[in-house]
Amino acid sequence: MKMSLLARLKKKCRRALEWMKLQRESALDAHRYFCSASWAGPAKKHELTHIESDLIKHYHVLEKGLVMADFRPRSGVAILKRLIVLTSIWKDAGGDENEFHFQAALAVIKSYHRKHHNLNIDVSDLIPPGFCDEDEICKVDAGSKLPNEISADDLAKFDRFALSRHSVRQFSLDRVPEHALLTSAVEVAISAPSVCNRQTWRVHLYEGEAAQKMLSFQNGNRGFGHLIPTVAIVTSDMRLFGGGGERYQGWIEGGLFSMNFLLALHARGLSSVALNWSRLNKDDRLLRAAAKIPEHERIIMLIGCGYASEGHEVTCSPRSPVSQFIKWH
Numbered sequence: 001m002k003m004s005l006l007a008r009l010k011k012k013c014r015r016a017l018e019w020m021k022l023q024r025e026s027a028l029d030a031h032r033y034f035c036s037a038s039w040a041g042p043a044k045k046h047e048l049t050h051i052e053s054d055l056i057k058h059y060h061v062l063e064k065g066l067v068m069a070d071f072r073p074r075s076g077v078a079i080l081k082r083l084i085v086l087t088s089i090w091k092d093a094g095g096d097e098n099e100f101h102f103q104a105a106l107a108v109i110k111s112y113h114r115k116h117h118n119l120n121i122d123v124s125d126l127i128p129p130g131f132c133d134e135d136e137i138c139k140v141d142a143g144s145k146l147p148n149e150i151s152a153d154d155l156a157k158f159d160r161f162a163l164s165r166h167s168v169r170q171f172s173l174d175r176v177p178e179h180a181l182l183t184s185a186v187e188v189a190i191s192a193p194s195v196c197n198r199q200t201w202r203v204h205l206y207e208g209e210a211a212q213k214m215l216s217f218q219n220g221n222r223g224f225g226h227l228i229p230t231v232a233i234v235t236s237d238m239r240l241f242g243g244g245g246e247r248y249q250g251w252i253e254g255g256l257f258s259m260n261f262l263l264a265l266h267a268r269g270l271s272s273v274a275l276n277w278s279r280l281n282k283d284d285r286l287l288r289a290a291a292k293i294p295e296h297e298r299i300i301m302l303i304g305c306g307y308a309s310e311g312h313e314v315t316c317s318p319r320s321p322v323s324q325f326i327k328w329h
């Protein structure tokens with residue numbers, strides 16, 4: 001049936017309006033990113049975190065150089081020199097010398113020195129003496145190492161384990177996940193990969209009434225939200241990103257972390273359900289205020305968590321045939 005001219009005009013106007021709304025939401029997302037990430041040097045209010053991000057970026061490039069199959073002695077000199085300067089910038093800006101990534105930077109410099117020393121290659125012109133005192137024990141393991149060993153049996157179990165995870169929507173009301181268990185799940189989830197190992201993930205946890213309050217802002221828990229004892233809000237700290245190219249990195253890494261977290265919960269006998277945060281900025285502002293999430297963190301998703309009630313069922317959530325996902329080139 002042919003559309004009338006008026007109907008076509010209405011459709012065009014509706015599309016134009018939605019396009020404008022989308023532009024506005026994208027601009028608000030970009031604004032939040034712009035105010036948090038580093039651009040052409042650190043912004044005063046985020047200075048230390050921006051320097052920390054730079055420290056990580058630089059020490060990680062050096063770390064990668066140390067594990068290359070064709071390791072080239074004295075490579076990455078410009079990065080090494082900049083890293084040494086950054087350690088001073090960090091201290092001058094009032095950064096804590098016990099801070100994890102500052103210590104990791106020192107450990108990588110020492111590892112660079114040791115690798116060359118073991119090959120009888122002099123790098124004393126590149127590294128000031130204070131950085132390579134072998135008697136001083138590094139507070140952080142950084143540099144290069146042999147990978148962790150894993151048995152063939154462990155490897156074979158992964159498929160069965162991954163396939164046994166399901167979103168659960170029936171939780172036992174009288175068992176709240178123990179803090180130590182949740183902490184250990186986060187400890188494993190942070191093994192997720194991240195760009196230059198910058199680890200921007202943050203997890204905000206809420207229980208009982210506070211969890212219910214958080215769920216009241218989310219639109220996908222109708223019919224089962226009242227049974228969720230613990231809610232995690234996964235965010236990404238955008239201060240550790242820089243420039244326009246990394247504008248979506250928080251969502252990407254937040255997703256990778258969240259998957260790891262869901263599996264880590266599952267491994268501890270805890271059930272979970274991922275809950276979308278596909279919302280407009282006006283809703284984001286409301287949850288952010290109630291959840292006390294700082295402006296520089298991007299909310300990625302919510303995760304409901306608890307012990308599944310006995311005899312609970314899960315959705316089949318059938319997957320399309322694998323051929324649909326793969327295109328060999």
Ligand SMILES: Cc1cc2nc3c(=O)[nH]c(=O)nc-3n(C[C@H](O)[C@H](O)[C@H](O)COP(=O)(O)O)c2cc1C
Binds near residue numbers: 273317
């Ligand atoms: C980012 C994300 C957001 C989701 N949001 C919701 C939600 O709001 N409500 C809900 O009931 N399930 C939600 N789910 C769960 C999906 O429905 C579920 O993962 C999918 O059907 C596959 O089922 P499975 O997790 O049991 O394998 C979400 C999943 C993801 C990954």
